[in-house]
Amino acid sequence: MTAAEKTARADRAGATRDVILATAERLFAEHGVFGVSNRQISEAAGQGNNAAVGYHFGTKTDLVRAIVRRHTEQIERLRARMLAGLPAEPELRDWLNCLIRPQTEHLAETGPPTWFARFGAQVMTDPGLRRIMVEESLSSPSLQQSIDGLKLSLPALPPEVRRERSDMARLLMVHLLAEYERGVAEGTPVLRATWDDTATGLIDALAGLWTAPVTG
Numbered sequence: 079m080t081a082a083e084k085t086a087r088a089d090r091a092g093a094t095r096d097v098i099l100a101t102a103e104r105l106f107a108e109h110g111v112f113g114v115s116n117r118q119i120s121e122a123a124g125q126g127n128n129a130a131v132g133y134h135f136g137t138k139t140d141l142v143r144a145i146v147r148r149h150t151e152q153i154e155r156l157r158a159r160m161l162a163g164l165p166a167e168p169e170l171r172d173w174l175n176c177l178i179r180p181q182t183e184h185l186a187e188t189g190p191p192t193w194f195a196r197f198g199a200q201v202m203t204d205p206g207l208r209r210i211m212v213e214e215s216l217s218s219p220s221l222q223q224s225i226d227g228l229k230l231s232l233p234a235l236p237p238e239v240r241r242e243r244s245d246m247a248r249l250l251m252v253h254l255l256a257e258y259e260r261g262v263a264e265g266t267p268v269l270r271a272t273w274d275d276t277a278t279g280l281i282d283a284l285a286g287l288w289t290a291p292v293t294g
Contacts, residue, residue, distance in 0.1 A: 094123075094125070094130065094134065095134050095135075095144075097123045097124070097125075098119060098120075098123045098125070098130065098131055098134055098135070098141075099141075099144060099145055099148055100123075101119055101122045101123040102114070102119045102123075102131070102141055102145060103145045103148075103193045103194065103197050104193045105118065105119060105122060106142075106145070106193075106197050106200055106201075107193035107194075107196035107197040107200060108193070108196070110200050111138065111142060111200055111201065111204060111207060112138075112204070116128070116129075116131040116132055116138065116141075119131050139206075139207070139210065142201060142207055142210055143210050143214070145194075145197065146201075146210060146211060146214050147214065149184065149194050150214055150218065152184050153180045153181055153184050154180075154218055154219075154220055154221075156179075156180035156183055156184055157176055157180040157218075157220035157221065157224065158219075158220045160175065160176045160179065160180060161176055161220055161223060161224065164176070168227055168231065169231055170228070170231045170232065170285055170288065170289070171281060171285055172227075172231075173224055173227040173228040173231055174228065174281045174284050174285060175277075175281060176220075176223075176224040176227070177221075177224050177225070177228065177251075178251065178277045178280055178281055178284075179274075179277050179281075180220075181195075181255065182255070182273040182274060182276060182277040183273070183274070183277075185255075185259070185273050186272065186273040186274065190262055190263070191262070191263050192259055192262075192263075193259070193263075194259075195252075195255040195256045195258070195259040196256045196259050196260055196263075198211065198252060198255075198256065199252050199253055199255075199256035202248075202252050232288055232289075233288075233289060235292065236292065239292050243287055243288060246287060247284055247287060247288070250280065250283060250284065250287070251280065251284070254276070254280055254283075255276070255280070258270065258273070258276045
């Protein structure tokens with residue numbers, strides 16, 4: 079096989095992988111990760127070989143991880159740019175901006191339609207797959223820097239209250255973005271006109287959540 083033939087073959091394989099990833103992301107977002115078989119993904123992606131998903135990605139867990147990385151690499155770049163533009167003494171909302179807006183900016187640039195927010199909600203509610211999102215998050219230097227900065231900007235909270243509000247914040251971030259994406263996809267009324275407006279509302283809510291008084 080010549081070098082040109084090898085390059086052409088690699089290009090075809092890359093294009094096939096991209097189609098499979100996009101198709102799997104959409105189907106997982108709409109039906110749940112375990113509500114969709116590899117065979118259904120292959121057929122929806124226009125692959126004559128029903129084993130195409132396994133051939134290109136291995137297990138379903140590997141496929142989910144590949145979808146996550148397909149987006150997080152771009153989100154990482156956007157967040158790194160935001161971090162570089164922070165003021166000398168960042169405040170709570172500055173860090174919340176760095177947490178939220180890279181994802182909403184990425185989704186705004188990607189679509190419509192988009193499926194990643196709903197895909198993320200599906201993954202985060204599955205105990206077996208949630209660790210993938212957690213592992214990928216922990217490997218993100220910009221996300222870790224944003225989380226560390228957020229912690230330093232917060233008022234002193236009892237450890238159990240901090241953990242509780244962290245759980246609340248994570249659920250709100252994951253599911254609000256998923257609901258907005260669902261509304262846009264289905265053409266139903268949405269509360270905010272754009273992804274950027276949605277990020278603003280979410281940041282307002284999170285700022286209130288983190289600074290709320292502790293009464294019990």
